[in-house]
Amino acid sequence: MSGLLTALLEDVRAEYVARMQASGCSEPYLTAERLCHEVLFIEADRLAEIIEQDPTLLAARAGDLIMNRQESENPSVGVIICCNILAAALEGLLAVAVEREWLDIDEEGNVLVDEEELNQDSQYSIDVDYSTSEVATRNIALGGASKLSGIFSAAESAFLDALQENSRTKDAYQQALDISSDYSVFAPEEIAPLVAENPLLLGLRPEDLIDEDLFEGDPPAGLIISAHLTQMMLQQMLELGVENGVLVLDSSGHIIVPDEPKEPPTLH
Template sequence: MSGLLTALLEDIRIEYIARMQANGCTEPYLTAERLCHEKLFLETDRLAEIIQQDPTLLAARAGELIMNRQESENPSVGVIICSNILAAALEGLMAVAVEQDWLDVDEEGNVLVDDEELAQDAQYIIEADYSRSEHAKQVIAQGGVSQLSQIFSAAEAAFLDLLRENTRERDAYQLALDISSDYSVFAPEDIAPLIAENPLLLGLRPEDLIDEELFDGDPPAGLIISAHLTRMMLHQMLELGVEQGVLMLDSSGHIVVPDQPEEPPTLH
């Protein structure tokens, strides 16, 4: 766990104890749940810093953790990761409640929460906006070549090299698929620096980009980013193919792709 995240969770623990003491040690579960929702949907740039320190957070999945109905159907990467942080924090606060004798456990070690607390179907508003990032604005203002641009440029160079040897339309489309797979799929430790550079990647959503059969329809947060980058790169390669005269446009200006193409870009 990153140092930033460890410090954050410790602050949450301290505030939980203070709130419980202030309200007469009542509603230990709801107090913990409210506190976590208030504090743990982190703003974009802060979450990006935490992910840079701990890329394993990109393995997080939405599961049944998102209590906001509007976000649960097509959650952003940021919401998925924060929901997992929240779940871990809530579990930790339940352990604090047991230590303080605010809650009991059964013979199997399960925390016993009052039915009245569990019956309250709270719908928490997620105020974090992962389509905003001050850091991303600063990077754009400074100019220069980003890490993601370097990767796309390398893919473009590789695609052009291969086109020189494969000029048929079918080959060009398949090569675009191959290059997209080779250059746009990243491990968590590869994605984290890209997020640190451009935290707006945390605003990406699944948007039916990933086969429902994969990961039981609940893809890891990092794979959602990979899927978007793969699609972006494929489009760039296809446009390059048009520029090179090996792919054609139809009357509507859309790229004509061969019938029954081979496998789509592979998401590992």
């Protein structure tokens, strides 16, 4: 666990104890749940720092953790990661409640919560906007090559080299598919630096880019980023194909691709 996240969770624990003592130790479960939802939807720039320290967070999946109907249908990467942090934090706070005898456990070690607390309709708003980032704005203003632009440039060069060897339309399209797969970034430790450089990646959503059969329709947060970057890379190379005369546009301005391409870009 990253140092930043550890410190944040320690602060949440201290605040939980303070709130419980101030309320006469009432509603231990709801107090924990409300506090976690207030504090643990972390704004984009801070969350990007946490992910840079702990890339394994990119393996998080939404599951049934998102208690917000609007976000649960097509959640952003940031929301998915924060919901997993929140679930772990809530478990920790309930352990504190048991330790301080605010809650009991049964013979199997399960935490016993009053039905009145569990039966309350817990719909929490998510007010963090993952489409804004001071870090991303600053880095764009500074200019210069970014880590992501370096990956795209390398893929572009590989595609242009491939076109020189074979400029047939069908082969050009398949080459674009192959190269976008070869240069895609999938490992959490490779994605984390890109997120740190551009926290706006935390605002990406599945958007039907990932086959429903993969991961049972519940893709890891990092794979959602990978799918978008792969799609962007493919589109960039197809546009290069048009510029180099090996692919053409239809009357609507869309790139005409060969029938029945072998495979879409591979998501490992």
